Every structure is written in C-alpha cells, then in structure tokens.
Amino acid sequence: xxxxxxxxxxxxxxxxxxxxxxxxxxxxxxxxxxxxxxxxxxxxxxxxxxxxxxxxxxxxxxxxxxxxxxxxxxxxxxxxxxxxxxxxxxxxxxxxxxxxxxxxxxxxxxxxxxxxxxxxxxxxxxxxxxxxxxxxxxxxxxxxxxxxxxxxxxxxxxxxxxxxxxxxxxxxxxxxxxxxxxxxxxxxxxxxxxxxxxxxxxxxxxxxxxxxxxxxxxxxxxxxxxxxxxxxxxxxxxxxxxxxxxxxxxxxxxxxxxxxxxxxxxxxxxxxxxxxxxxxxxxxxxxxxxxxxxxxxxxxxxxxxxxxxxxxxxxxxxxxxxxxxxxxxxxxxxxxxxxxxxxxxxxxxxxxxxxxxxxxxxxxxxxxxxxxxxxxxxxxxxxxxxxxxxxxxxxxxxxxxxxxxxxxxxxxxxxxxxxxxxxxxxxxxxxxxxxxxxxxxxxxxxxxxxxxxxxxxxxxxxxxx
Amino acid sequence: xxxxxxxxxxxxxxxxxxxxxxxxxxxxxxxxxxxxxxxxxxxxxxxxxxxxxxxxxxxxxxxxxxxxxxxxxxxxxxxxxxxxxxxxxxxxxxxxxxxxxxxxxxxxxxxxxxxxxxxxxxxxxxxxxxxxxxxxxxxxxxxxxxxxxxxxxxxxxxxxxxxxxxxxxxxxxxxxxxxxxxxxxxxxxxxxxxxxxxxxxxxxxxxxxxxxxxxxxxxxxxxxxxxxxxxxxxxxxxx
Ligand code: SF4
Numbered sequence: 250x251x252x253x254x255x256x257x258x259x260x261x262x263x264x265x266x267x268x269x270x271x272x273x274x275x276x277x278x279x280x281x282x283x284x285x286x287x288x289x290x291x292x293x294x295x296x297x298x299x300x301x302x303x304x305x306x307x308x309x310x311x312x313x314x315x316x317x318x319x320x321x322x323x324x325x326x327x328x329x330x331x332x333x334x335x336x337x338x339x340x341x342x343x344x345x346x347x348x349x350x351x352x353x354x355x356x357x358x359x360x361x362x363x364x365x366x367x368x369x370x371x372x373x374x375x376x377x378x379x380x381x382x383x384x385x386x387x388x389x390x391x392x393x394x395x396x397x398x399x400x401x402x403x404x405x406x407x408x409x410x411x412x413x414x415x416x417x418x419x420x421x422x423x424x425x426x427x428x429x430x431x432x433x434x435x436x437x438x439x440x441x442x443x444x445x446x447x448x449x450x451x452x453x454x455x456x457x458x459x460x461x462x463x464x465x466x467x468x469x470x471x472x473x474x475x476x477x478x479x480x481x482x483x484x485x486x487x488x489x490x491x492x493x494x495x496x497x498x499x500x501x502x503x504x505x506x507x508x509x510x511x512x513x514x515x516x517x518x519x520x521x522x523x524x525x526x527x528x529x530x531x532x533x534x535x536x537x538x539x540x541x542x543x544x545x546x547x548x549x550x551x552x553x554x555x556x557x558x559x560x561x562x563x564x565x566x567x568x569x570x571x572x573x574x575x576x577x578x579x580x581x582x583x584x585x586x587x588x589x590x591x592x593x594x595x596x597x598x599x600x601x602x603x604x605x606x607x608x609x610x611x612x613x614x615x616x617x618x619x620x621x622x623x624x625x626x627x628x629x630x631x632x633x634x635x636x637x638x639x640x641x642x643x644x645x646x647x648x649x650x651x652x653x654x655x656x657x658x659x660x661x662x663x664x665x666x667x668x669x670x671x672x673x674x675x676x677x678x679x680x681x682x683x684x685x686x687x688x689x690x691x692x693x694x695x696x697x698x699x700x701x702x703x704x705x706x707x708x709x710x711x712x713x714x
Numbered sequence: 715x716x717x718x719x720x721x722x723x724x725x726x727x728x729x730x731x732x733x734x735x736x737x738x739x740x741x742x743x744x745x746x747x748x749x750x751x752x753x754x755x756x757x758x759x760x761x762x763x764x765x766x767x768x769x770x771x772x773x774x775x776x777x778x779x780x781x782x783x784x785x786x787x788x789x790x791x792x793x794x795x796x797x798x799x800x801x802x803x804x805x806x807x808x809x810x811x812x813x814x815x816x817x818x819x820x821x822x823x824x825x826x827x828x829x830x831x832x833x834x835x836x837x838x839x840x841x842x843x844x845x846x847x848x849x850x851x852x853x854x855x856x857x858x859x860x861x862x863x864x865x866x867x868x869x870x871x872x873x874x875x876x877x878x879x880x881x882x883x884x885x886x887x888x889x890x891x892x893x894x895x896x897x898x899x900x901x902x903x904x905x906x907x908x909x910x911x912x913x914x915x916x917x918x919x920x921x922x923x924x925x926x927x928x929x930x931x932x933x934x935x936x937x938x939x940x941x942x943x944x945x946x947x948x949x950x951x952x953x
Contacts, residue, residue: 258895265901275905571884575901609895611888611902612762614855634764642765650760650768657723657755657772667727690893694900695931698728705726705733709749 254605260580277405278568284511302504303623305497306559316458316491323461327523329536337367340541347537351481353447359383359475361452363485363541366584381442383471385435392419398578400564401509406577449475453486459494462522466515473519482533488540489558508621509563548596554629557592559622566616588616592629600637607633670700716746718783722793723755729923732789735950736824750779758796762889777813786821791853791922794823799856825921825945829862841951842872846915850922851884863921863945880909887928903932911940918942
C-alpha cells in the first residue's frame, strides 16, 4: 500500500472515532442544508438553471483555447500582464519573479485555492517573504500551519474555543467566545497588513472572456482590499475558470452563492479588469494574471471525464457527502477534498497513488445530485476505478472476481457455497473478530447475516416438484 | 403476465423470505412467475470495484438468459440499477449493447413494478406497526424512485410511516466499500441508525436488502431493538 492510502486510512479511522468532530461538522452542515434549500427555491427552476450552467461550462471548456486567448487579449489591452504556467513550478517562479522585481517584502493573500495547489505560501516563505492570509478562516488555518479544511469554510473543523485559544497564543488577545470579537481581533491584525503589503495575491472565481475581467466572490470584503490596496495585484487561476460571456455571471454568481453557502448571493462580488487606468485615483499600479494548467489539460484530453473541469469550487458536493461528513477535509490529503477532489486528484497527481480516493465512496450519488453544474461525480469515481484497474489490476482481487464469476455461473457450485456457508457459520463465532476471521473488517463492528436454512432457489425448486 | 424474477445472490442466500414474499404477492395478483436457476448475481461487486472484464463474465450470461423474458422484476434497488443503468454502460460499443438496452427497458425494481406497471393494486396487506423508510441510494438516485415505495406503504393497513431525518443519506454499505473502509462505513451506518431510532419506529423498511443487511448488522451489535424488513415482506404481511 502506498503512503497516501495508509495516511487516508489511519486519519479516517482516527477521525471517525472523534465524536465531537463528527458532531461539529454534521450540525454545521445541517444548517447549510436548510439555507440552501431555501435559496434554491428562489430560483424559478433550479434544475433548468443547472442545465443552463452545465451547457455554458461545456461550451467554455470545449473551446478553452479560444476563450482563454480572448480573455487574455482583452485584459492585456487594458494593461494587465498575462502569464501562462504549465506546471506548479512555473507558476511559483512567475510569482516569485514578480515579487523579486518589485522588491516587495510583505504579501497579502485572499481566496487562492490554486495557491494551495502549487504550495505558494511555502515557496514565498522559503524565499524570505512574509505572507498573510486575509480571509478569517484561511488566516486561522495559516496560524495553525494547516491546510484549509473545506473549499468554502476553511476552518469549519474548529470550535470557537479553539480559535480563541489560538489567537491568545499567537496574537496575545484575551479569551472570548463571541464570533464577532474573534472576527474583530483578526480584522485589527489585518488592517495593518493591508497597509504594509506591497503585493496582493488573489484567485479568481470566474474569468469572463467577452469583457476580459476576473470575478471574485467573497463574504468578508478582504479580497477587495487585497486586490485594490497594494501596488501590485497578482491573480492566480486555473485555466478552466473562464466563462464566455459577461451575462453568464448573472447565472453563476447566484448559483455559486446558493450551492456553496446557502446564500442568495455572496456579500461581495467584484470584477477586476486591469490595473489602475489613466485618470483613476485608486487600484493597483500593476496587475498580473497567472493562468495555471498543472495537468488540467490532462483532464481536458479525457473526453469521458472532461466535464470535471466544469467545477466552480462551490463545495456543495463536500457538504452533502456522507464520507466527507465523517472523515473531514484534511483526511483526503489533497488540495481539493470531497467528491470532486476524489475525481480530479488522480488526474492531476497520478492515478495509482490516488486511486484509493475513488474507492473511498459508496457511490451514493448525493454529490452528483447536489452539483450545480451537473458533473457526474459518482460515475466518474467508477470510471477512475476502472481506469486504475485497467492500467494495473490487483492480482488477488482479479482472481477473486474471476473465481466468483465461475461460482455465479454454475448453479451446482452456488448450491455448494450455500451449504458451505451454513457449516462455516457454525464455527464463525469462535473466530469472529480475530485475525483468523476472513470477514473481520466487517465483523469488528457489525454482525453478518446468517445463511438461511433454505435459500430462495431451494424453496423454488422444492415448489416445482 | 409472465414475470421473470431475478433474485440477487445475497438475497437468495440470506434473505429468501424477500423472494418468497414477492412470489406470493405477484401470484396472488394472478401472474405467472419464472425463476431462472442459472442466474445468481448481476456482477455489481466486480463492476463497482473497477473489474469490468470480470463483471462482463457474470453479466453476459445474464443478458443471454434474460433475452426472451417478457418482463423482469428484480428484488433489489441496487442490483436493479446495475441492470437498468450500468449494463448499458458496461456494454456500450460492444456486440451486447442492444441486448443491454433492451434488458434495461424491461427490468423493474420490485416496488417500482408494483406502482408503475401494475398501478399500485391493493394487496390487502396489514402491518400494525410504526415504521420508517430508508431510501437505498441506487433506487433513489440511479432509478429515481422516491415516491413509489411510499405509495405502496400508504396502502398498508394500520401501518404508520414516520419519516426519518436522514432517509436519503447513504447507510454506508456500498458493497466492498464496507470492507475496504470499515470504520467510515460504520460511522455512516451509525448516523443512519440514530436517525431511524429517533423516529420511535419499530421497523426500518427499505426496498434494498443490501442496505438492510448493513443496518441490521450494526443494530444487532448495538443491541438496539428496532428491526429491518424488506418492503415485500411488509406488503405480504397479514398480521
Ligand atoms: S464538483 Fe460541483 S458541487 Fe462539487 S465543488 Fe465543483 S461545482 Fe461544486
């Protein structure tokens, strides 16, 4: 077993035993469900909206070359500089290059999941720069030296008490139980950071080809300050974020708010189309866009699973995933957790190393049902499994399935199996749960059903006589 | 109508009464039942584990044996989804594709068959108890059946249906998942059991015995008195 699997298994086991953790995630998400359903009801027809969104993304992703160039040309025409990064390393180099050239010292960041993907903070810190996350949740996990726990709620695994203790230890603030006060503590720290920062780094929720602008969605307003106050603004985004038309935002912004956090629309939705223009009084002097591939074209080349690039990172699939709700975000060991993470990580980081994520699902389909852009998530998990096995079958599993196909195809053998099962279960209690028990993984916590005295087929035969 | 009944492997072996109940109900309604002896399994375990070639070894004989069937009733939501949704995918672009599509079209999960094909006839069932219903994910999301089993239960005399909060949440069985990731599976099952128990029901009913196998396995270990039953057993009840 590779390290990633062992890590996943031990972390998931530890966390499923942590009832506080389970309770915290599940009760938080219960509130989400109620809010989401309420906001969904405000759409005239949620299913039709999903269909329209899926079609728009289909168009965008299928003609990515065209729309990306259109976007780049338009935003460059207004003075932004567009950089193309094939790999994580290139993206880091580009950003480090800009930071060095500007003689910057302090960097403030906001809403950059792709930053996590390319380990940007570590690279910047290793090069001697101060980096601060400006979103409250991200700031909290940064202080804890952790990765975000969830796309939309990066610190949802922590209680108020834990956050207060963290602030007390790291910032010397007084203990408090009030969310407002906790927010204010972080805000006071942040205010100075904005003023001191030379460079602001953001992500992008969408990039509009038609008008050459990026759209950023947030609830705290930190991204606005990050993008506007420092002299230089760098936006790092995956190439799949592009939308063809400005009017597409009219659908995608409320959809993201609804599916993501159960809001009609997020509090702040800003668009950025280049640096400060002549005659304007504020905004950054320079704007850079870094377009990141990092194996997304890999996924693009796979016609069957290409639609996984439609993802708008709303987090809805995580919110409804019964696996996520029990093991939490960190267990996945990936930048993108939950169902969508399990679908794309094998493409982005190697199928043999990450195929276990595709297996760690019951294929219940709650994610597919929730996804606002209709990505067929759980079927893609099946495809990942098939692709991993086709490339490299596990010999004993293959043998087992081969033997069982013989068993299923021969009624006499099947009858024998029933007979064997009846005998076997007489002895099973002696070994149940011990190392000798072949069904131990199941019987440690669950009883096995008894083999019936008379199988259905035996009943049927006896009736035919 | 001549009905071919598909009793999946684990139902045959561990839950024969589900099959017997279906036979009795359909015969009482005047239909003729055929049970193909050679068919034991639909191939779902291999398919879901990624072994599509091995799954085909099980599925091809099923296709061949059921080719001439008039209508097929299958005693499990999950195996029903295998026949209806996944066979066409498994055999896409092969010589069996058309057979798979034809099979999918004439296959019904049992509760769906009663409602969609037979128009929810009164079965004269009586089951004086409080029950709650668990939606098996495959029946619910692959086959899109949510109201059908509930309509059937609404006909049962003296039965009180109490909906649980987590009715649509996966119970954590997931076939080989339950053995590959036993702790996650157990944790999911605990959520399901707690939600069912909270309703105060005496029985958890489902149209999928595989989910019930998992749920009952957990309940036994926890020493909970609430019991599980397949919907066919309830519909065949006269207590
Ligand atoms: S896969 Fe769908 S539900 Fe999940 S984060 Fe992406 S858009 Fe949202």
